[in-house]
Structures are given as C-alpha cells and as structure tokens.
Amino acid sequence: MRERPGPTALLEHVLGAEAAHKLEQRVARRIERSGLKEHKTLEAFDFDFQPTLDKAVVLELARLDFVRRRDDIVISGNPGTGKSHLLKAFGLRACEQGIRLRYARCVDLLDDLHAGLADGSYPRRFKAWAAAELLIIDDVGLGQVKKHADEPSAAHTLYRLIDRRHGLASTAVTSNIALSDWARYLGDATLTAAILDRLAMHAIRIDIDGPSYRQHVAHERAAGRAGNGVTRDRAPRSATDGR
Numbered sequence: 001m002r003e004r005p006g007p008t009a010l011l012e013h014v015l016g017a018e019a020a021h022k023l024e025q026r027v028a029r030r031i032e033r034s035g036l037k038e039h040k041t042l043e044a045f046d047f048d049f050q051p052t053l054d055k056a057v058v059l060e061l062a063r064l065d066f067v068r069r070r071d072d073i074v075i076s077g078n079p080g081t082g083k084s085h086l087l088k089a090f091g092l093r094a095c096e097q098g099i100r101l102r103y104a105r106c107v108d109l110l111d112d113l114h115a116g117l118a119d120g121s122y123p124r125r126f127k128a129w130a131a132a133e134l135l136i137i138d139d140v141g142l143g144q145v146k147k148h149a150d151e152p153s154a155a156h157t158l159y160r161l162i163d164r165r166h167g168l169a170s171t172a173v174t175s176n177i178a179l180s181d182w183a184r185y186l187g188d189a190t191l192t193a194a195i196l197d198r199l200a201m202h203a204i205r206i207d208i209d210g211p212s213y214r215q216h217v218a219h220e221r222a223a224g225r226a227g228n229g230v231t232r233d234r235a236p237r238s239a240t241d242g243r
Contacts, residue, residue, distance in 0.1 A: 080212025141177030155188035
C-alpha cells in the first residue's frame with residue numbers, strides 16, 4: 001500500500017506548482033512584450049541540413065554569455081538557411097532567463113521609429129528599443145525600406161540606435177544580403193560604414209553558406225504529393241476568364 005504524502009510534502013508540492021505557474025506567466029509576458037511572434041527552439045533546428053554551421057559554437061552562444069559580455073552577433077547567409085530561427089531561439093531563451101528582449105524585422109523597426117517622428121512619440125519609442133538588454137534586428141536586406149524626403153534616412157535612424165547601444169548592450173542581427181550591400185539598402189554609405197564599424201568591434205560573425213531549408217521542405221512535400229498520386233485540381237474556367 002502506497003504511503004500518502006504528509007501535510008508538509010503536500011504543501012511543498014502545492015507551493016512548487018504555484019511558483020512554476022507564476023514563472024511560466026512571467027516568461028509569457030516577457031515574450032509578448034518582446035515582439036517575438038514565433039517560438040523557435042534550438043531543439044527543432046536541423047543542424048545536419050547545414051553542415052557548415054558549427055553546432056558547438058551555436059550551443060555556446062545559446063548560453064547567452066555574449067549578452068552578459070555585451071557582445072554583438074551578426075549572422076549572414078541566403079534566405080532560408082536558418083538565421084532567423086537561431087536568433088529567435090536565442091530570444092526565447094533570453095525571455096526564459098529574465099533578460100529584457102526586443103525583437104523586430106529591420107523594416108518594422110525603422111517604420112516604428114519613423115512613425116514616432118510623425119506622432120511625437122519618437123523619444124519614448126527610441127528609449128524602449130535602446131533599453132533592451134538584447135535587441136534582435138532580423139532580416140536586414142529583406143523588405144522595402146521606405147524613403148521620405150522629410151525624414152532621416154534608414155541609415156541615420158539605425159545608426160543612432162546602434163550608436164546608443166554600442167558597448168552597453170547586445171545587438172544581434174541577421175542579414176540576407178552581403179554586408180557590402182548594406183549601404184545601398186540603407187541609403188547612406190558613410191553612416192552605414194559607421195554602423196558596421198560599431199557592430200564589428202564586439203561582434204561574433206557567423207555566415208551560413210548552405211541551401212534553403214524552406215525550399216527543401218517544399219520539395220519534399222511536393223515529392224510526397226506526387227508519390228501519393230495527389231495533384232492540385234485546377235478550378236474550372238468561367239465564361240469570363242481570360243478576358
């Protein structure tokens with residue numbers, strides 16, 4: 001016959017469950033405030049698909065000691081190679097460890113700061129981005145950078161943020177284009193050089209030279225449908241199609 005837990009053990013179990021629930025709620029709030037929409041994990045990353053990527057280096061970075069050292073990370077490579085997955089996984093761990101995180105795609109970050117110039121909330125918005133212990137700027141080179149004659153260039157806006165954080169907090173960046181192409185993308189060669197200079201000083205560089213995992217998955221799904229004899233039915237043409 002199993003011995004029933006005593007009052008002390010039962011109380012410890014209840015208190016432990018309550019503490020775990022409160023911790024889970026705090027982590028969920030940090031994730032929500034961070035802007036991180038996708039919850040990526042390193043356990044779900046297919047390292048075998050990117051054999052040029054040093055798994056040991058990634059796992060070491062996942063300890064987030066680079067955040068405590070206030071180092072930066074720049075991960076470059078073609079679209080679909082897992083750059084964003086890695087930083088989102090680091091971001092999730094940061095939230096779990098109580099590290100203040102802010103995440104945004106580069107174009108969305110720039111749009112947010114430019115919106116602040118229009119409605120007078122720029123100082124508040126800028127301070128929020130600058131105050132993060134870990135700032136993830138995803139997908140530099142992907143998406144259209146808006147240009148308005150009455151607003152600072154994208155390079156100027158990003159430079160101010162990087163310069164404010166330089167040496168004080170960690171910034172992690174993914175780039176879908178070569179760093180030499182940032183000047184054309186951001187619109188100012190001199191300020192872009194200053195951005196890269198500050199990032200390079202304390203940056204850990206990773207370049208993922210491999211195939212697109214998204215394309216790989218798409219090809220596998222297509223092959224699976226073909227193997228099962230499944231084809232997509234085309235909708236019947238109406239009398240007005242092709243006019």
